[in-house]
Amino acid sequence: MHSKLQVRVRNIIEETSTIKRFTLEANDHSMLPYFSGGSHITTFLPYPSGTLERQYSIFNISPESGLFEIAVHLADGSTGGSRFWHQNVQVGDVLSVSYPKNYFPLSFQAKRHVFYAAGIGITPFLSMMAELAEKKSSFELHYAAKSKEQCGFYDYISKTYPHQCHFYFSNGDGAKRLLPTQLLNHRIGTHVYFCGPENLIQDFTTAAKSYGYPSFNIHAERFAPPQKKEQQAFQVKIKRSGKQLDIPVNSSLLEVLLQHGINVPFSCRAGGCGTCEVRVVKGQIDHYDSFLTEEEQRSNHMMLSCVSRGKGRLVLDL
Amino acid sequence: MISHFSLPYPFSDSNVYKYSNNAALLHTKNAIELTDRYLDEISLKRELLTKHPERCYHSSPHTMAAQWEIVDLIINNLVTYYPDKFELEKKDGQWIFSNLLTKETASFKFGDRTTLEIEPLDFIGRHVQEDLILMMQRDGDLILDAGQLCFPANWSLYFNSEMNFKEIHSPIPGFQSDFLVDRILQFLMRIEAGTPWERKNWSLMAGSRLDSSLETFSEWGQARKRVTKENAGELVHFRVEVQKLFRLPKSNGILFTIHSHMLSLEKFIQHTPWLEQFYAILRELPKAIYDYKGISLYREQVLDYLEAELKKR
Numbered sequence: 098m099h100s101k102l103q104v105r106v107r108n109i110i111e112e113t114s115t116i117k118r119f120t121l122e123a124n125d126h127s128m129l130p131y132f133s134g135g136s137h138i139t140t141f142l143p144y145p146s147g148t149l150e151r152q153y154s155i156f157n158i159s160p161e162s163g164l165f166e167i168a169v170h171l172a173d174g175s176t177g178g179s180r181f182w183h184q185n186v187q188v189g190d191v192l193s194v195s196y197p198k199n200y201f202p203l204s205f206q207a208k209r210h211v212f213y214a215a216g217i218g219i220t221p222f223l224s225m226m227a228e229l230a231e232k233k234s235s236f237e238l239h240y241a242a243k244s245k246e247q248c249g250f251y252d253y254i255s256k257t258y259p260h261q262c263h264f265y266f267s268n269g270d271g272a273k274r275l276l277p278t279q280l281l282n283h284r285i286g287t288h289v290y291f292c293g294p295e296n297l298i299q300d301f302t303t304a305a306k307s308y309g310y311p312s313f314n315i316h317a318e319r320f321a322p323p324q325k326k327e328q329q330a331f332q333v334k335i336k337r338s339g340k341q342l343d344i345p346v347n348s349s350l351l352e353v354l355l356q357h358g359i360n361v362p363f364s365c366r367a368g369g370c371g372t373c374e375v376r377v378v379k380g381q382i383d384h385y386d387s388f389l390t391e392e393e394q395r396s397n398h399m400m401l402s403c404v405s406r407g408k409g410r411l412v413l414d415l
Numbered sequence: 416m417i418s419h420f421s422l423p424y425p426f427s428d429s430n431v432y433k434y435s436n437n438a439a440l441l442h443t444k445n446a447i448e449l450t451d452r453y454l455d456e457i458s459l460k461r462e463l464l465t466k467h468p469e470r471c472y473h474s475s476p477h478t479m480a481a482q483w484e485i486v487d488l489i490i491n492n493l494v495t496y497y498p499d500k501f502e503l504e505k506k507d508g509q510w511i512f513s514n515l516l517t518k519e520t521a522s523f524k525f526g527d528r529t530t531l532e533i534e535p536l537d538f539i540g541r542h543v544q545e546d547l548i549l550m551m552q553r554d555g556d557l558i559l560d561a562g563q564l565c566f567p568a569n570w571s572l573y574f575n576s577e578m579n580f581k582e583i584h585s586p587i588p589g590f591q592s593d594f595l596v597d598r599i600l601q602f603l604m605r606i607e608a609g610t611p612w613e614r615k616n617w618s619l620m621a622g623s624r625l626d627s628s629l630e631t632f633s634e635w636g637q638a639r640k641r642v643t644k645e646n647a648g649e650l651v652h653f654r655v656e657v658q659k660l661f662r663l664p665k666s667n668g669i670l671f672t673i674h675s676h677m678l679s680l681e682k683f684i685q686h687t688p689w690l691e692q693f694y695a696i697l698r699e700l701p702k703a704i705y706d707y708k709g710i711s712l713y714r715e716q717v718l719d720y721l722e723a724e725l726k727k728r
Contacts, residue, residue: 100609130608131484131665196609197664205553313554362435369605370438370612371598388605 101141101193102129104165109188112168116217116249117183121165124191128163132197134228135221135318138165139195142181147327151178154318155197156223158253165194168249170217201290201318203228208286210236213301215275215293219249221318222292226258241265241275241293277304292318329383331407335359335415336378344406350375351402359415361402368404375402380411421450422678425615425655430695432704434589436599438660441613445496446659446672447489447543453516456544456625460565463626464541470630472537473576474549474561481549481666482535482561483526488661488670489539489547501542514542536561545672550580550603552667557603559583560668564628566675568618568654569709571629588703608664616656618708619717623652625675642713647720648681651713653693684721687728694721 103124110118123129132155142149153167169182186192201221203210210229212222219240229236238258242248244266254262265275277300280289289310291301298317305315330346333353344353351373354361363373368386377400384394386401393399400411426432464471474482490512493501502513505525513520521538523530531538540547540563549561557580564572575583580600590596606612620627621638642650654677661670684690697705697718705714 102609132608133665133667136664196607198607199667202552202667205551360429364435364437365439365612367440369440369602369610370436371602372436374598387607388602390601 101195104129104192104194106186106188106190106192107164108159109186112249113247115171115247116168117171118166118168119182119186120159121167121192121194123163129165130196132165132224133199134203134225135201136197136199136224137201137221138167138197140167140178141193141195142178143192144181149178149181154201154220154224156220156227158223158227158250158257165197168217168220170249201292201316204288204314204316207288207314208235209284209288210234211283211287211289212236212238212240213275213279213289213291213293213297214238215241215297217249218291218293218297218318219254220292222290223250225290226261230258236261238262239265239275239279241267241297244268277301280305280308280310288314288316290316290318328406329408332410333407334410334412336412337415349403350400350406354402354415361415363403366403368401371401373402374399376414378412378414381408382406382411383408422653422676422683423615423655423657424689425617426692426696430692431699432696433701434587434595434704436595436602436614438602438612438614441611441659443496444609444611445492446611446661446670447492447496447545448657448674449497449500450544450676453544456566457517457541459625460544461541463565464537464563467630470571470573470628471565472534472563473572474534474536475551475577478549478551478561478666478668479528479535481551481663481668484663484665484668485547485549485670486535486539487525488663489543493542517542537563543672545674548671548673549663550669550671552604552669555604556580557600557669564673566625566673567628568616568620568656568675569627569629569632574629586707588701588707603660603669606660606662606669608662611662612660614658614660616658618654619710619713620652620654620677621650621713623677623679625677636709639709639712642716644716644719644723647713647717648684648724649679651680651717652677653680653683680717680720684724690721690724690728694718694725697721 104121105124106119107122108120112118137152137154140151140153142151153169155165155167157164157166159166169179171183172179203225214222222238226236226238238261240262245251248264265273267274289305291298302315302317306312328346331344333342333344333350342353342357344350351361351363361373361375364370369388371388377398382397382400383406384400385404388401389399490503494503500515504511508524509522510525511520511522536547536549546564546566547562548559550557551560559575559578562572581596584590584596621642622635624635627635638650654675657674659672663670697714705711
């Protein structure tokens, strides 16, 4: 359902030995859309086995507007997106990406914004700091890396935000660690934002809550998991009538329900509006919608019948 | 001559109307639509804005960047979809926008408030028939932070300014009690750039005023008492709002454009399937909904009129 943009790789810069920065421009030479601080895009990578979807935070620290930039860290033993970007993508290549989306927006009411990043977790903060600097809002950055050499965008950040940035290098002499106790130094009205490995997010979130930060003031970046694209046939049982229905590979649950006179209200038929939601009593759901929250999807109690499917057999509360 | 063909029809297959998120993907990604009423409605809008700025325009100071984004989006739509009516020339950040229908040309520096006489949203709203509402997404909520509203169907921009989505919609029957309000808010906050949506809303109006604001209810509300079976076809108008929803990617706000269409019942029912369906819907409409829509005083008279017309077919 969602529109895509065609982009061309204009430039590739090695920021560190494991981080590459890709500058993307519109393939038709127009300007790429604007985006708000904390936004990301989905990139659609052509794999022999099908398209691989990967999300990356976007920023634009180049001197020109109308471009997207992403930074990709080559993870050890990666077989997925980061390896593809590092080994297969060349200047001039054309790729599909989504429009910018923002699941990690800046708080409007924050008096001060404090960012905690480790490693490649710096990327959403590049666009957030740019937005705050433009608005002349108050912020600071705490950024941990193994060493100065392994610290992506070290030169750019220390030059652009000399009074707002604090670096923590864990290797070598005079190693300095980034600890959650740093959270004790912020004033009331501060919003804190975490991005990095899962254990950093958890440690800092737990610490912030224990220090008395309202959960409203704590933000962390999490990307939606990549979606599977291969659809399977499945069965449903209607709880009230006991009727059993087969949903073939090429039909949606909504279509089959309507064919059998079960009038589920619907509107967009694309997993976006939430109208055709049905309650699920039993069975495992494969969610393909962009409407339910992750929590709601995980609860396994509801699904959008226009796009989502069952694994095996579902019992519907209808 | 305005016929039923010019009216966007708001009902789906069902003969029972209830509130739902009846949004659908907008395939032609145009926020704006020009009709043959363009010049009349533009001049009415401008007159209202001049005489009653306090009820037709509002903006919070932090919306300026989003307002420019709206100018960018709407001008782009106008020159893309109506290239024979609107022109745009860009020179070193200077924009020269020409409206060939009103024979006006505006020159301004994009992003520089001082180069326009009025705020950007107010400026561009005066070139389109749509009302323009900006909801900013702030701290997990949607707030009505700016709007240019000349043709409200019985609501007040002044009253609703800086309210959140739930507060604005709290008078709608059943909206609070079930999950609908949360579901629709969730839907709106997930609207993505590049994927705009559209929904239609309907009501009846005794009279044919587009500017039926809450502030002027005493001027137009009285007509409800004058509706009879005999005059309903001429006096009562069927009103459709086409609402389009766009994510503004830079400010992360949402632009609602509202195009109000109106047609007298006698023209509306010329198309027999519409007459049949609307009669069925109005007959089954729950009291809470027709009370809310302001139809209670003359619903019986309209039903009598529609029934008599049905018998003639």
